[in-house]
């Protein structure tokens with residue numbers, strides 16, 4: 001069952017096209033990676049799906065979530081889907097949380113807003129526990145500046161998972177974190193998104209190999225290559241993908257034919 | 266938290282003490298002997314000497330200072346050199362009037378600036394946002410006394426809706442008190458509101474670009490909701506700074522507006538006592554004004570910590 005269907009998506013500022021004719025589909029329970037160099041348009045694509053592009057950017061094409069067209073949908077209706085049917089974990093954990101609000105409240109808010117839980121405060125503590133925040137009851141009362149980067153990203157994840165969205169977008173959720181924390185967060189994402197469609201943005205090939213079944217390669221605003229992770233990584237077609245693979249230390253596959261990845265046990 | 270509070274209070278007390286010394290010394294080094302000034306140039310040297318002893322200005326400066334400040338601590342600001350009346354009670358009366366004026370003006374300024382500034386920020390790409398910015402820009406250029414004269418012309422002289430000046434104490438006739446307060450408070454508050462609108466706009470604009478506001482939208486909050494629930498509190502920090510500075514400006518503006526509207530406030534008392542060379546009274550008023558300014562600073566500091574949890578620990 002297709003959860004997200006993007007067709008001919010373009011994002012432009014004035015006459016410059018930043019994202020060009022992007023199409024992709026993600027089914028329920030499917031995990032798709034979106035890779036590409038810095039500035040290739042990955043975050044813009046994600047923001048366009050969420051309907052959260054900066055005002056100065058124009059968007060065209062089609063974005064369907066569970067069969068409903070999101071582009072052109074009135075803000076009021078769209079905001080009922082955000083945080084509930086689709087949610088997003090952002091690139092920058094240090095600034096993505098409100099500095100003057102306790103994190104428990106921030107997590108509870110997303111459930112209170114969509115009326116998905118009778119007791120949002122208690123549910124927030126449970127969620128913080130689910131994302132393995134030590135002493136969740138106390139953590140709920142903490143302000144973001146009292147948490148580490150990894151802990152904040154767990155809070156973001158708790159927020160994104162709170163309403164069991166059918167689509168979860170993760171925009172480089174681990175780039176700012178150190179390798180061990182990175183692996184733990186990836187595990188959490190994998191463990192908690194079983195039935196959801198996952199769009200995972202990164203420029204870390206090892207992460208894609210760990211998390212995703214399919215991968216899309218973006219270059220200069222376009223999708224230049226796509227397919228199963230194994231196919232793309234073993235027989236890259238596009239020059240950029242080839243370079244990307246060559247410059248990473250991912251050439252070797254292990255005995256199962258899987259790409260070697262960051263170990264996370 | 267408690268420690269930080271005590272430290273700030275300590276700083277406040279020390280600055281007040283330093284300010285009192287500064288005010289005292291400044292008045293002391295001003296040329297002109299109070300006794301001579303009070304008696305005029307034709308007074309005999311004996312009379313001057315006697316008056317000096319009566320005022321206590323023949324004693325060493327340190328003694329005079331401690332005598333004065335000791336009195337001030339108990340609310341006794343001494344007796345006017347000119348009228349020989351007690352300064353303290355009059356000062357309290359006048360301060361009351363000025364506080365009503367400045368307080369009302371501040372409320373008006375905030376009521377204008379917070380909604381308009383936020384609106385202008387949210388709609389900064391639209392015509393309505395630009396219009397608000399433009400109008401507030403214009404408002405900034407209008408001095409308070411001009412606004413006052415215009416308001417009097419329209420509401421008092423032409424439409425005869427409100428009194429053009431004068432003061433009714435609130436405990437005497439509250440309705441009349443309010444009617445008398447509206448125009449001067451508007452004269453003072455409108456201009457400050459225009460200034461503040463620009464700061465609110467830029468603070469909100471900055472906040473709108475913050476990542477956590479995007480997070481709020483991603484949760485499903487509509488743009489207005491996201492701003493109110495997550496943005497305004499954070500935008501308040503720079504606005505409070507400006508507000509503190511503005512309160513000081515308002516005190517100065519009050520001097521002028523009290524003149525225009527014939528209000529018996531601290532400002533008109535200051536102008537009157539300067540004109541009468543009533544030095545001890547001037548000294549008392551200046552001290553009260555300086556303490557008011559320091560108090561505002563102190564409160565702004567406390568407000569910061571209330572608003573921003575990141576400031577609470579150090």
Ligand SMILES: Nc1ncnc2c1ncn2[C@@H]1O[C@H](COP(=O)(O)OP(=O)(O)OP(=O)(O)O)[C@@H](O)[C@H]1O
Pocket residue numbers: 013018036037038039040041042043044045054056057091203
């Ligand atoms: N508001 C904007 N106005 C104009 N150009 C923009 C705007 N936002 C992004 N861009 C441009 O669009 C391009 C794609 O940006 P995007 O943020 O999607 O890159 P990215 O692939 O996510 O990069 P990174 O890996 O560094 O996060 C960049 O060249 C960027 O400069």
Ligand SMILES: [Mg+2]
Pocket residue numbers: 042043044091171
């Ligand atoms: Mg990005």
